Amino acid sequence: MTEPIIEIIDLKKSFGDNHVLKGISMKVFPQEVVTIIGASGSGKSTLLRCLNHLNMPDGGKILFQGHDINDKDIDINAVRTQMNMVFQSFNLFMHLTAKRNIALALIKVKKMGKAEAEQRAMEALDKVGLSDKADAYPGELSGGQQQRVAIARAMAMDPKVILFDEPTSALDPELIGEVLDVMKKLATSGMTMVVVTHEMGFAREMADKVIFMDQGVIAEQGTPEDLFVNPQNPRTKVFLRRILKEVGAMDPGIPSDFVPNGNGVHDKP
Amino acid sequence: MVMTIDWTIIPDYLPVFFKGLETTLLISAISILIGFVGGILIGMCRISRNPLVYGISSVYVEAFRGTPLLIQIFLVYLGLPQLGIYIESPLVAGLIALSLNSAAYQSEIFRGGVQSISVGQIEAARSLGMTYNQALFNVVIPQAIRNALPPYTNEFITMIKDSSLVMTIGVLELTLRGKLISATTGQSIPVLLFVAVLYFTLTFSTSRILRYVEKRFAIPGMIGSDQK
Ligand SMILES: Nc1ncnc2c1ncn2[C@@H]1O[C@H](COP(=O)(O)OP(=O)(O)O)[C@@H](O)[C@H]1O
Ligand SMILES: [Mg+2]
Numbered sequence: 053m054t055e056p057i058i059e060i061i062d063l064k065k066s067f068g069d070n071h072v073l074k075g076i077s078m079k080v081f082p083q084e085v086v087t088i089i090g091a092s093g094s095g096k097s098t099l100l101r102c103l104n105h106l107n108m109p110d111g112g113k114i115l116f117q118g119h120d121i122n123d124k125d126i127d128i129n130a131v132r133t134q135m136n137m138v139f140q141s142f143n144l145f146m147h148l149t150a151k152r153n154i155a156l157a158l159i160k161v162k163k164m165g166k167a168e169a170e171q172r173a174m175e176a177l178d179k180v181g182l183s184d185k186a187d188a189y190p191g192e193l194s195g196g197q198q199q200r201v202a203i204a205r206a207m208a209m210d211p212k213v214i215l216f217d218e219p220t221s222a223l224d225p226e227l228i229g230e231v232l233d234v235m236k237k238l239a240t241s242g243m244t245m246v247v248v249t250h251e252m253g254f255a256r257e258m259a260d261k262v263i264f265m266d267q268g269v270i271a272e273q274g275t276p277e278d279l280f281v282n283p284q285n286p287r288t289k290v291f292l293r294r295i296l297k298e299v300g301a302m303d304p305g306i307p308s309d310f311v312p313n314g315n316g317v318h319d320k321p
Numbered sequence: 322m323v324m325t326i327d328w329t330i331i332p333d334y335l336p337v338f339f340k341g342l343e344t345t346l347l348i349s350a351i352s353i354l355i356g357f358v359g360g361i362l363i364g365m366c367r368i369s370r371n372p373l374v375y376g377i378s379s380v381y382v383e384a385f386r387g388t389p390l391l392i393q394i395f396l397v398y399l400g401l402p403q404l405g406i407y408i409e410s411p412l413v414a415g416l417i418a419l420s421l422n423s424a425a426y427q428s429e430i431f432r433g434g435v436q437s438i439s440v441g442q443i444e445a446a447r448s449l450g451m452t453y454n455q456a457l458f459n460v461v462i463p464q465a466i467r468n469a470l471p472p473y474t475n476e477f478i479t480m481i482k483d484s485s486l487v488m489t490i491g492v493l494e495l496t497l498r499g500k501l502i503s504a505t506t507g508q509s510i511p512v513l514l515f516v517a518v519l520y521f522t523l524t525f526s527t528s529r530i531l532r533y534v535e536k537r538f539a540i541p542g543m544i545g546s547d548q549k
Contacts, residue, residue, distance in 0.1 A: 104448050133450030143445035147464045147540050156459060157449035191542020202445075209449060 056081050057117060057212055057244055058103065058135075064111035065098055072098045074268040075112065080213065080246055085239045087255040088248045090265035091291060096248040099265070100215045103246075104137050117212070133161055136206035140218040142198040144190040144205075150177060151186040154205045162209070176204035180234045196227030200234050207238065214238070216247040250295060256280060264288045330508050331515050341498030342519050348412070348494060349481040349523070352419035356480070357473075359420065360427025361462070367432050378428070385425030391486050394418040398490040415487030419480065426476050434469030435461055467538055474531040478524045485520075495519060 056079040065073040072095045080086050088096050101107040103114060105121065105128050114121050121131050145153050154173035158164045164172065177183050180200040190198050199219055206214045219235065220228040232254050239245055239258045249255060255262050255276055262279040264272045264287075272285040283289045331338075366378035385393065398414035401407070408414040438461055446456035466473075488497035499516035503509045 106444050106448065129447075129450045129452055132448055137445070137448040139441060139445060141439075141441050143439070143441035145442055145446070145460050145464075146543060147460075147467065157446070157451060160455045160459060161450040189541040189543075191540060193542075205445075205449070 059115040062112040063109055065109050072268055083242045084260045085245045085258050086261045087259040088263045094265045095268045096265055097217050100217050134212045136209055136211045137215045138202050138206055138219050140221050142202045146190050149187050150201045154208045172208050176208040180204045195223045196230045199231045213244045218248050324507055326510055328511050330506050334502050341495035345495040348484045352423050353477050353480050355420035356423025356427045359424030360431050363428035364431035382425045385422050390422050411490040411492045415492045423480050430469050430472045434465030437468045438464050470535045477527050481523050
């Protein structure tokens with residue numbers, strides 16, 4: 053029986069009176085792709101950010117490879133090196149070229165020499181199809197290209213898990229595909245991924261497990277088929293109906309059987 | 322009594338003018354440099370979440386911004402001896418006062434530069450495992466200084482001009498030399514105009530050099546960089 057890479061136990065987080073996470077428990081196993089869906093404000097970003105300690109949890113536990121990351125003996129920077137994050141807004145270092153964006157952490161954190169780091173950066177850029185943009189600055193790249201560099205930057209660290217927080221939400225529709233393709237390739241290569249997304253096509257095709265978050269709790273989880281075709285929780289149904297109506301028309305990844313209980317996208321002509 | 326304007330005293334006194342110019346250049350350069358480094362340190366304190374660090378640095382900045390530089394110069398040269406701290410050289414006293422003052426202004430310039438950088442970049446650096454200091458030195462500071470070059474240029478030019486205030490404690494810099502030459506020769510107009518031209522040469526070169534630096538280090542694809 054394999055051990056989970058990440059185990060979250062009763063995680064709680066509040067901002068003042070706003071109880072954002074009200075006891076989240078979940079596991080992520082090696083090579084798994086877990087997607088998290090849910091309405092805006094339901095706490096998805098906060099959950100990912102707690103995993104990286106960009107937000108500090110108020111209660112509960114996060115075990116990374118069996119170790120409580122809140123433990124005094126655990127170096128959070130070492131944990132982060134193995135659990136990188138890809139952000140909605142790319143967050144590339146604006147003053148560095150694509151290549152140096154990737155090389156920086158390799159040099160500073162992994163203590164690689166400059167030449168080795170840059171070679172590793174070039175390999176990562178090659179994997180996301182951007183070798184020819186190695187010397188371009190973020191400001192000279194499209195949003196889709198920037199996000200691919202950000203993914204390459206995370207990949208180059210050779211992490212155990214990559215966390216994606218709505219990686220395509222800031223992109224023009226015509227740029228979403230290239231980023232999803234890179235993510236699919238990454239998933240196929242066996243990378244463990246936790247992906248907050250509204251791309252139901254990606255979730256259906258790639259996810260081993262889909263988690264529906266609602267008002268700070270996990271309202272439902274299961275395989276894509278469980279969740280999308282036979283949702284049990286009425287709130288899941290409402291959410292899916294709404295999201296499929298919004299994006300369904302543009303998302304070729306959603307086939308017609310992809311309609312919760314037969315009354316989703318098609319209930320209006 | 323009206324004196325005819327005699328420009329020939331300029332070449333006559335040229336070595337004296339240049340000695341003054343040298344001192345002015347030295348004082349301004351050193352206090353700008355110390356102010357720059359000090360400004361980064363104080364600026365970092367001003368964005369600290371530690372209330373004590375934030376509080377002390379804020380009092381410092383407000384005190385030095387809110388009082389006349391001339392009083393600060395007097396306090397260092399004339400006030401400190403009363404506390405038993407003697408600074409023999411007026412030049413050193415002047416340097417201390419100018420540096421402390423410039424550090425206050427430059428800390429605000431640096432802080433503005435830091436605030437122009439998105440928190441997201443810092444979070445990305447941290448999420449890759451970089452420490453706070455690594456993120457600061459490799460991501461924040463290089464961009465903060467670049468973004469703040471125009472206000473830095475202003476401050477450097479101001480420092481060059483305000484360095485003339487140390488003449489009041491007897492530092493033989495450009496303005497004091499000029500004043501002495503003018504008193505000796507009675508040729509106020511040529512002397513003062515020539516002093517003004519020398520200051521302008523310094524400030525104008527500073528602004529051209531920094532403009533060059535700005536262009537040279539502009540980040541491609543960002544506002545202010547030259548579009549192809
Ligand atoms: N740093 C913060 N300070 C205060 N409130 C926050 C902060 N970050 C998130 N929140 C609040 O937490 C709630 C959940 O936010 P978030 O996790 O971003 O949701 P989601 O990613 O699902 O849209 C929202 O009500 C949001 O306003
Ligand atoms: Mg979010």
